Amino acid sequence: MTDTLTTWLEACRVEDAVENGGVCVKNGEEQIALFYFTRRNEWFATQNECPHKKQMALSRGMIGSATDEPKVACPFHKKTFSLLTGECLTGDECAIKTYPVKVENGLVYIGTSPNY
Amino acid sequence: MKQPKVIVIGNGMVGYKFCEKLRAKSQAFDILVFGEEPRRAYDRVHLSEYFSGKTAEDLSLSTETWYEEQNITLLLANPVINIDREIKVVYAADGMEYSYDVLVFATGSGAFVPSIPGIEKEGVFVYRTLEDLDLISSYAQKSATAAVIGGGLLGLEAAKALIDLGIENTSIVEFAPRLMPRQIDAAGSDMLQSKLTALGLQIHLNKNTSSIEGEGAIGALAFSDGTSLPVDMLVISAGIKPRDELAKACGIETGPRGGILVDQNMQTNDASVFAIGECALYDGMIYGLIAPGYEMAEVLASNLCAMSKTFTGFDMSTKLKLIGIDVASFGDNFISEPDCRTIIFENKHKGIYKRINISNDGQYLLGGVLIGDAADYNMLLQTANNKMVLSENPEELILGSRGEKDGAASGTGITALPDAALICSCEGISKGDICAAVADGSCENLDDIKKCTKAGTGCGGCVPMIKDLVTYTLKSQGKYVKNVICEHFNYSRQELFDLIHIHQLKSYDEVLDAFGKNDGCEVCKPLVSSLLASLWNEMILKKGNDVAQDSNDRFLANIQKGGSYSVVPRIPGGEITPDKLIVIGEVAKKYNLYTKITGGQRIDMFGAHLNDLPLIWEELIAAGFESGHAYGKGLRTVKSCVGSTWCRFGLHDSVSFAIRIEERYRGIRAPHKFKSAVSGCIRECAEAQSKDFGIIATEKGWNLYVCGNGGSKPQHALLFATDLDSKTCIRYIDRFLMFYIRTADPLTRTATWLNKMEGGIDYLRNVIINDSLGMAAQWEYEIENLISAYQCEWKEAVENPAIRKRFSHFVNAPEEKDPTIEFVEMRGQKKTADWTISNQV
Numbered sequence: 019m020t021d022t023l024t025t026w027l028e029a030c031r032v033e034d035a036v037e038n039g040g041v042c043v044k045n046g047e048e049q050i051a052l053f054y055f056t057r058r059n060e061w062f063a064t065q066n067e068c069p070h071k072k073q074m075a076l077s078r079g080m081i082g083s084a085t086d087e088p089k090v091a092c093p094f095h096k097k098t099f100s101l102l103t104g105e106c107l108t109g110d111e112c113a114i115k116t117y118p119v120k121v122e123n124g125l126v127y128i129g130t131s132p133n134y
Numbered sequence: 135m136k137q138p139k140v141i142v143i144g145n146g147m148v149g150y151k152f153c154e155k156l157r158a159k160s161q162a163f164d165i166l167v168f169g170e171e172p173r174r175a176y177d178r179v180h181l182s183e184y185f186s187g188k189t190a191e192d193l194s195l196s197t198e199t200w201y202e203e204q205n206i207t208l209l210l211a212n213p214v215i216n217i218d219r220e221i222k223v224v225y226a227a228d229g230m231e232y233s234y235d236v237l238v239f240a241t242g243s244g245a246f247v248p249s250i251p252g253i254e255k256e257g258v259f260v261y262r263t264l265e266d267l268d269l270i271s272s273y274a275q276k277s278a279t280a281a282v283i284g285g286g287l288l289g290l291e292a293a294k295a296l297i298d299l300g301i302e303n304t305s306i307v308e309f310a311p312r313l314m315p316r317q318i319d320a321a322g323s324d325m326l327q328s329k330l331t332a333l334g335l336q337i338h339l340n341k342n343t344s345s346i347e348g349e350g351a352i353g354a355l356a357f358s359d360g361t362s363l364p365v366d367m368l369v370i371s372a373g374i375k376p377r378d379e380l381a382k383a384c385g386i387e388t389g390p391r392g393g394i395l396v397d398q399n400m401q402t403n404d405a406s407v408f409a410i411g412e413c414a415l416y417d418g419m420i421y422g423l424i425a426p427g428y429e430m431a432e433v434l435a436s437n438l439c440a441m442s443k444t445f446t447g448f449d450m451s452t453k454l455k456l457i458g459i460d461v462a463s464f465g466d467n468f469i470s471e472p473d474c475r476t477i478i479f480e481n482k483h484k485g486i487y488k489r490i491n492i493s494n495d496g497q498y499l500l501g502g503v504l505i506g507d508a509a510d511y512n513m514l515l516q517t518a519n520n521k522m523v524l525s526e527n528p529e530e531l532i533l534g535s536r537g538e539k540d541g542a543a544s545g546t547g548i549t550a551l552p553d554a555a556l557i558c559s560c561e562g563i564s565k566g567d568i569c570a571a572v573a574d575g576s577c578e579n580l581d582d583i584k585k586c587t588k589a590g591t592g593c594g595g596c597v598p599m600i601k602d603l604v605t606y607t608l609k610s611q612g613k614y615v616k617n618v619i620c621e622h623f624n625y626s627r628q629e630l631f632d633l634i635h636i637h638q639l640k641s642y643d644e645v646l647d648a649f650g651k652n653d654g655c656e657v658c659k660p661l662v663s664s665l666l667a668s669l670w671n672e673m674i675l676k677k678g679n680d681v682a683q684d685s686n687d688r689f690l691a692n693i694q695k696g697g698s699y700s701v702v703p704r705i706p707g708g709e710i711t712p713d714k715l716i717v718i719g720e721v722a723k724k725y726n727l728y729t730k731i732t733g734g735q736r737i738d739m740f741g742a743h744l745n746d747l748p749l750i751w752e753e754l755i756a757a758g759f760e761s762g763h764a765y766g767k768g769l770r771t772v773k774s775c776v777g778s779t780w781c782r783f784g785l786h787d788s789v790s791f792a793i794r795i796e797e798r799y800r801g802i803r804a805p806h807k808f809k810s811a812v813s814g815c816i817r818e819c820a821e822a823q824s825k826d827f828g829i830i831a832t833e834k835g836w837n838l839y840v841c842g843n844g845g846s847k848p849q850h851a852l853l854f855a856t857d858l859d860s861k862t863c864i865r866y867i868d869r870f871l872m873f874y875i876r877t878a879d880p881l882t883r884t885a886t887w888l889n890k891m892e893g894g895i896d897y898l899r900n901v902i903i904n905d906s907l908g909m910a911a912q913w914e915y916e917i918e919n920l921i922s923a924y925q926c927e928w929k930e931a932v933e934n935p936a937i938r939k940r941f942s943h944f945v946n947a948p949e950e951k952d953p954t955i956e957f958v959e960m961r962g963q964k965k966t967a968d969w970t971i972s973n974q975v
């Protein structure tokens with residue numbers, strides 16, 4: 019994906035994000051989970067819907083790591099997904115969508131492709 | 135590349151299971167299945183449920199698309215007519231010919247119909263297929279009386295079906311002098327018979343039917359003793375007959391009394407032809423149960439995939455419920471004195487009969503029969519199959535231990551099991567498999583075991599046993615076993631509890647920095663949060679601890695299906711004023727919440743949007759409510775009966791005492807939730823004996839019970855101390871709770887905690903009452919601190935802007951609620967829409 023194809027959605031101010039946790043960002047009809055992994059000084063964004071039972075919940079999940087892989091656990095049934103690749107780390111759920119994140123001037127942006 | 139072609143004749147339960155197992159092992163076969171019936175394989179074991187409301191589709195073993203998905207060709211209503219083994223071709227009813235490399239007979243069995251004169255008359259049926267059931271069902275509408283020939287397992291099933299069809303006057307006719315002659319002994323049959331008679335069935339034993347009378351249609355049964363029985367219809371269930379005619383016609387060897395002869399690989403006298411299930415005759419025996427049929431399917435599927443496996447007979451022990459009556463037999467059920475010693479328990483009042491046969495030296499359990507109560511079946515079967523050495527009081531196997539120490543024995547069970555004991559029955563993994571995987575160093579915990587043996591990955595029921603086996607094996611190897619929390623903390627819960635206490639840590643991040651590594655996870659975060667709450671009882675959403683809370687604690691409400699939350703205010707002791715009831719009603723109405731009375735004597739409000747939670751609680755708090763902690767691992771409710779204030783039997787004021795207890799321990803976090811109840815007299819209306827601690831009024835004071843549990847594994851609370859005054863009772867509970875909070879494993883209820891405690895209830899009594907550890911004073915001091923630190927979490931949450939800010943769904947549209955939450959109407963209220971994807975079973 020090149021920068022020209024990416025639309026950057028202004029999600030929130032850095033101080034509105036939850037440290038070491040997630041918030042949910044509205045992008046039209048779409049819901050995106052935005053995670054501020056303060057401990058690793060990293061930002062991640064994924065789809066908010068957990069593919070297991072199709073619940074809009076991942077932004078309310080706990081984040082953490084498995085060896086060094088950052089992950090989020092769905093609050094419903096604790097299915098975990100890699101924040102890097104979106105891959106399901108517990109069982110056979112399909113992978114979740116991930117989005118690029120950038121921070122500029124205290125504002126957090128999520129890269130969404132118009133093709134989505 | 136050309137794939138080997140497997141043709142399966144028969145689409146019954148075993149034929150279906152064979153396809154499933156073969157496909158699971160390999161894609162390298164073309165599979166073609168012929169079914170005589172027009173339906174996909176269905177569950178014949180539960181055939182009679184067709185009459186109690188199940189549809190043919192409910193009974194079906196597979197979905198409509200399963201065969202297609204598995205790339206299996208299924209030809210229904212197309213029986214095979216002939217076989218030419220020379221050129222390996224089968225000829226089917228559709229006029230086509232199909233070639234095979236491997237031919238599998240899974241033709242099952244038909245009903246055995248004795249040659250009684252008049253058997254061809256109208257109104258005579260067999261009980262075998264769904265078509266038979268349809269015929270029986272329509273004929274039953276014009277019948278007032280019915281009989282079943284055959285008092286065996288299937289005959290009793292058929293009789294139940296007739297009763298379900300509305301024929302109250304149903305008789306069972308049995309040739310032998312008793313019912314179920316193959317499974318149970320005479321005394322057991324007597325007990326069964328009296329129970330069946332009580333249900334309205336008429337039983338005729340020692341009856342040899344000589345002819346079926348009637349003009350065209352059946353009118354009566356005539357017996358060889360000269361008597362007769364008038365009936366409008368008859369169902370024959372006199373046994374089964376293997377369907378071997380096709381095999382016989384093409385020269386496959388069969389037994390003299392029917393059945394296709396197979397060896398231990400399920401192979402017939404033709405190396406390309408196999409037989410499985412009820413059509414197969416192995417070692418002179420037809421196996422008319424489903425489990426051995428499945429085992430044969432497994433053996434054959436394995437052998438075709440070059441995995442060597444053999445069938446060596448099968449345990450014919452059975453347990454079933456016949457018309458609501460437990461019937462079980464296991465092992466050598468008919469052996470009798472002097473070849474063994476029998477122990478018999480008979481309770482005519484309750485209709486229970488139990489018999490066990492033990493070896494003459496008293497060492498081993500050989501077999502037995504259970505009627506009316508088969509709860510002990512699994513344990514007895516394991517004991518017999520594994521040749522476990524019996525205790526000196528083998529009667530305890532069926533009577534239960536009569537000593538005080540119930541519960542304490544469960545810890546010793548696992549070590550006594552032999553290596554062959556099947557632990558995970560879904561995957562067929564034995565104790566030996568699990569211990570070996572640990573002993574060779576490849577596995578050190580449950581996850582390792584799951585990966586390398588697949589044990590525990592099915593229903594999960596064996597998981598606690600696997601954990602214990604891993605610990606036991608590691609210990610026996612001299613390895614120091616530490617129950618560490620997760621990859622981020624190399625400590626047990628108890629160790630971390632002490633470390634946090636000593637170092638006075640107050641937030642998850644402080645604990646992770648001091649004693650953990652990396653970033654934490656969904657296992658250690660809630661665990662540490664729980665420890666912090668148990669130690670300091672500070673508002674759980676402060677100090678960055680909000681993101682370390684479990685799903686429900688994070689928003690001080692239980693997250694429900696669909697993503698809405700529930701609201702449960704505390705109603706101590708279940709006592710509430712009319713005004714407060716009105717407030718709940720008004721709030722529920724205003725925010726469109728579903729309301730329900732809970733089992734813990736309070737009111738649940740469901741379907742609250744995250745955004746509405748602070749608004750709802752603001753109104754509730756203004757009316758004098760506080761958090762009910764229904765979301766937390768802590769005190770839930772203290773249930774009470776109305777006690778001496780109103781009840782004419784009540785000895786003390788149980789409501790006041792319940793309120794006092796509930797207000798004392800509210801908000802205290804523990805390894806798991808805990809519940810209590812207070813009953814005003816021995817009638818026990820508050821069900822205190824099913825609680826983590828329960829109190830029952832006596833003439834002289836209170837009796838205290840501990841470590842009971844409802845839920846999936848009910849356990850009665852044990853009597854802990856008697857005739858206590860209120861102050862002493864509370865002091866014991868203080869110590870009890872602190873001991874539990876201090877020492878229990880994560881997510882362990884008090885019942886399990888006690889079950890694992892060495893020394894059991896006697897030890898617990900010694901610690902709490904006699905202060906054998908010298909901890910009582912400290913615990914009482916600590917719990918006083920927790921109690922005085924209590925504040926309503928919701929009050930703080932709505933008053934603190936930083937915390938309150940988090941109760942909105944969208945960070946970039948704080949006023950908008952989650953638009954994906956959907957409700958549907960049901961009985962005048964709303965309910966959440968179903969999971970949008972189906973549950974996979």
